[in-house]
Amino acid sequence: MIMHSPFPMRHTYLWKSADSNSGRRGTMFNLTTFTVVHTVLSVVGIIAGLVVVGGLVAGARLDGWTGVFLVTTVLTNVTGFGFPFVRLLPSHIIGIVSLVILPVVIFARYSKRLGGSWRGVYVVGTVLALYFNCFVLVVQLFSRIPALIAAAPTQKEAPFVVTQLLVLVMFVILGRAALKRFYPDTTPSLRDLAATARGYSKP
DSSP states (O other), rough: OOOOOOOOOGGGGSOOSSSHHHHHHHHHHHHHHHHHHHHHHHHHHHHHHHHOOOOOOOOBOHHHHHHHHHHHHHHHHHHTTTTTOOOOOHHHHHHHHHHHHHHHHHIIIITTTHHHHHHHHHHHHHHHHHHHHHHHHHHHHHOHHHHHHHTTTTTTTTHHHHHHHOOOHHHHHHHHHHHHOOOOOOOOHHHHHHHHHHHHHOH
């Protein structure tokens, strides 16, 4: 979830710039590095999340990808609050909601081991967390890419609204499919599927 601040650095409470040129260079370097780290975490989290949700839809449990998705998504949301800001932005609110959902998802997956009704909690929470990341990604794309800025300068125009509605519909469909196909007590992991395939291949 990429949460950049639109406010100039001189008006922020974080990343205070020094009076000297070296201090300003150090501050800009730190902020640039922090932005790169945050962006990489966000992109990796979205890619891993798409793989995980795809696995749920296919009825497969992708344990390794799940760990990557959860770790990077938590770190993305946490680091999002490290950027300078003077007021609460919509991306911050989404980050707060996501940080409430993610511990429940982690609890359902690793503590309850997807038993009983925790299956649905895990699936819904996973899809929601990924949707929030993609929602903010769309916002950032319409804030950074010149062609998209021209198409929706205030992000209230039809191109932006339609794009967000399409993303929402896509995740509703994915969520319904994942709930239908994913059964924690019988759903095999990728390792289990590979072992089964090896067993069938033996003469």
